[in-house]
Amino acid sequence: MTIQREHDVVPDQLAPARWHWLDTAxxxxxxxxxxxxLLVPADVVQGELSRLMYVHVxxxxxxxxxxxxxxxxxxxxxxxxxxxxxxxxxxxxESGVFFTGLTLLLGMVWGKxxxxxxxxxxxxxxxxxxxxxxxxxxxxxxxVIEEPELRAKRSAVFGILAVIQIPLVHFSVVWWRSxxxxxxxxxxxxxxxxxxxxxxxxxxxxxxxxxxYAALLRRRxxxxxxxxxxxxxxxxVSVAGDAVVAPGSTPPDRAPVRPSSGQPALIIPWILLAAxxxxxxxxxxxxxxxxxAWVSLGYIATxxxxxxxxxxxxxxxxxxxxxAVAR
Amino acid sequence: xxxxxxxxxxxxxGVIAVLLFAMTSxxxxxxxxxxxxxxxxxxxxxxxxxxxxxxxxxxxxxxTTEAGVRFLVTDGKDSIAVxxxxxxxxxxxxxxxxxxxxxxxxxxFHSDTxxxxxxxxxxSDDGIYQxxxxxxxxx
Numbered sequence: 321m322t323i324q325r326e327h328d329v330v331p332d333q334l335a336p337a338r339w340h341w342l343d344t345a346x347x348x349x350x351x352x353x354x355x356x357x358l359l360v361p362a363d364v365v366q367g368e369l370s371r372l373m374y375v376h377v378x379x380x381x382x383x384x385x386x387x388x389x390x391x392x393x394x395x396x397x398x399x400x401x402x403x404x405x406x407x408x409x410x411x412x413x414e415s416g417v418f419f420t421g422l423t424l425l426l427g428m429v430w431g432k433x434x435x436x437x438x439x440x441x442x443x444x445x446x447x448x449x450x451x452x453x454x455x456x457x458x459x460x461x462x463x464v465i466e467e468p469e470l471r472a473k474r475s476a477v478f479g480i481l482a483v484i485q486i487p488l489v490h491f492s493v494v495w496w497r498s499x500x501x502x503x504x505x506x507x508x509x510x511x512x513x514x515x516x517x518x519x520x521x522x523x524x525x526x527x528x529x530x531x532x533y534a535a536l537l538r539r540r541x542x543x544x545x546x547x548x549x550x551x552x553x554x555x556x557v558s559v560a561g562d563a564v565v566a567p568g569s570t571p572p573d574r575a576p577v578r579p580s581s582g583q584p585a586l587i588i589p590w591i592l593l594a595a596x597x598x599x600x601x602x603x604x605x606x607x608x609x610x611x612x613a614w615v616s617l618g619y620i621a622t623x624x625x626x627x628x629x630x631x632x633x634x635x636x637x638x639x640x641x642x643x644a645v646a647r
Numbered sequence: 648x649x650x651x652x653x654x655x656x657x658x659x660x661g662v663i664a665v666l667l668f669a670m671t672s673x674x675x676x677x678x679x680x681x682x683x684x685x686x687x688x689x690x691x692x693x694x695x696x697x698x699x700x701x702x703x704x705x706x707x708x709x710x711t712t713e714a715g716v717r718f719l720v721t722d723g724k725d726s727i728a729v730x731x732x733x734x735x736x737x738x739x740x741x742x743x744x745x746x747x748x749x750x751x752x753x754x755x756f757h758s759d760t761x762x763x764x765x766x767x768x769x770x771s772d773d774g775i776y777q778x779x780x781x782x783x784x785x786x
Contacts, residue, residue, distance in 0.1 A: 343717065360771070361771035362771075363771070364770045365743065365765065365768070366769075367768075370769060373769065385775075432777055433737055434738060434763060435762045435764070436762055436767070441668055441671075441676075442676070442679040443677065443679065446665055446666075446668075446669040449661070450665055450666070451663045453661035454658065454662060455656035456657060456661065457655065457662070460649070460655045460657070460658050462654075463654045464654060477660070496676060496678070496679075497676075497677065497679055497680065497701075499746060499762060499764055501766050501767040502766070502767040503767060504768075504769055507767075513767050514768075514769040514770075515766045515769065515771045518769045518770075518771055540735055608736050609737065610672055610737075628675060
């Protein structure tokens, strides 16, 4: 049995993370970005549909950012062997999967009225879907390995290798002839093809999503720290100088601590969303000219998904605290 | 087998399904559509082969027909006549990018499926920042 370093196993407090200025900032910037996205002038060709970019593009960029943070956490773990880096990598990858899924969903909501198809098998779309499933595989790997150090090591290798997909996804529209348009802002020629007021709305969306990501990452890492502490206690490792409980002396009525990444809750909303996306064209297919219907659909999907993801993290933290208290 | 391995099923099936679908689509991933110059040069010579053609709708060539619409698709060098079945929808207009799906008989491209290809330009509609090449930038 490995005795873990104290900072790895002692949670700040055995409670869900407290309200933090980041949480306030997340709500504030989101509402500001929502107002900006709905109030700036429409695009001259697309009309109101251009407003969907202010949520689709930030979601895509945050997926990139989250997976880059996973890369950083993975490298830092392999160098330092500190579990906090593993928790950063895991928490960020989960956000990355969320933002990739949101990007795909919002892309479909934009694609139907503009391209006239929900989906087509072109390079950018296919590679983004592959990236979504590969990082879902990263989360699956974390459920399969129970031993924390082994899990951290293998996940780190996965987290480093998988990041190759970011340039592949981003430059797919440059390297191959695709249906998806070229990048408007993050272009090889660094000459944004967007007017100042629209650019401002886009940047407000990006800032809001970054703050939301930071706030959710903080809460998700707090849960991961509680789990590590609960697990260490379960294994009989001393917490904060308590007497070490001999292995095998655990009463049989105590269920072993499962890694919370094993909660089925994460996967269920996504199965439902995927199912909804597949059947949506058969149930609801408004006129492409009814632009505000599509904009509303996109914004509702964004805010409902964000709320569901925040709710999932809150649920995890409550369950983890209850399990720890019961022990 | 440990039932925890169940968690690998969704990602594995997802990746495999996406790649299989991508391979069965009309073209390979690197070329979603052919451009008018390539079609004029005879990149597809079988009149029964379905493929995609992409380019800009040439200004002043859009005509409504009984079955749908006809227009020229251009890449700036060559133009191809497109006979499309079905009413144009959404953002279809002169100067916009389209990708049509159908067959080429050497004189006209007979299409039954149309996608509108929006470019990367985002310009406000108040006219302050509009550039002269608005809406006709190359795809």
